[in-house]
Amino acid sequence: MLDAPSLQDDYYLNLLDWGTQNFLAVGLSSSVYLWNAANSKVNKLCDLGNSQVTGVGWAARDASIAIGSESGEVQIWDINKLKKVRTMTGHSNRVGAISWGHSFLSTGSRDKTILNRDIRQSSQFVSRFEGHRQEVCGLKWSPDDQQLCSGGNDNKLLVWSPKTNEPVLKFCDH
Numbered sequence: 001m002l003d004a005p006s007l008q009d010d011y012y013l014n015l016l017d018w019g020t021q022n023f024l025a026v027g028l029s030s031s032v033y034l035w036n037a038a039n040s041k042v043n044k045l046c047d048l049g050n051s052q053v054t055g056v057g058w059a060a061r062d063a064s065i066a067i068g069s070e071s072g073e074v075q076i077w078d079i080n081k082l083k084k085v086r087t088m089t090g091h092s093n094r095v096g097a098i099s100w101g102h103s104f105l106s107t108g109s110r111d112k113t114i115l116n117r118d119i120r121q122s123s124q125f126v127s128r129f130e131g132h133r134q135e136v137c138g139l140k141w142s143p144d145d146q147q148l149c150s151g152g153n154d155n156k157l158l159v160w161s162p163k164t165n166e167p168v169l170k171f172c173d174h
Contacts, residue, residue, distance in 0.1 A: 012137040013096045019058035025065055027053030032067055057098030066105055068095030074107050090115045090124045101141035106148055108136025114150055131158045131167050
């Protein structure tokens with residue numbers, strides 16, 4: 001059992017994610033902690049200062065983790081170096097949904113938008129999806145990077161293609 005003081009009681013946030021290197025990331029208040037499943041050690045990765053952690057998401061291909069904040073910023077950290085690699089902006093409200101693809105990092109926000117980011121480029125984002133009428137609370141890329149699924153507080157599930165800015169499928173009967 002892990003002690004998790006200050007774990008926010010908010011259904012729309014994604015404060016836990018398990019990485020391929022067998023680390024569990026946990027967002028507690030303004031900090032992110034890493035639990036190593038191999039040796040049960042806990043290390044503090046970072047503290048966002050005056051901003052709360054609202055989402056965490058591991059990259060599948062390396063030791064990178066994206067951290068969403070209530071301010072709308074997204075930080076990318078390299079856990080091998082325990083160093084922040086980049087801070088990305090573009091959202092006007094908290095970022096609670098994060099999904100890494102092979103080519104993209106996508107983030108969903110309370111501002112109702114999804115930003116698709118190529119962290120190899122200097123631009124903050126390469127495309128924006130707008131289709132939800134309320135907060136985007138879930139995101140997941142397909143294994144082949146051909147589709148992104150988003151869920152929102154508006155009870156809609158939308159399927160997107162990186163080739164277009166309109167959803168290719170809409171499920172609205174929730």
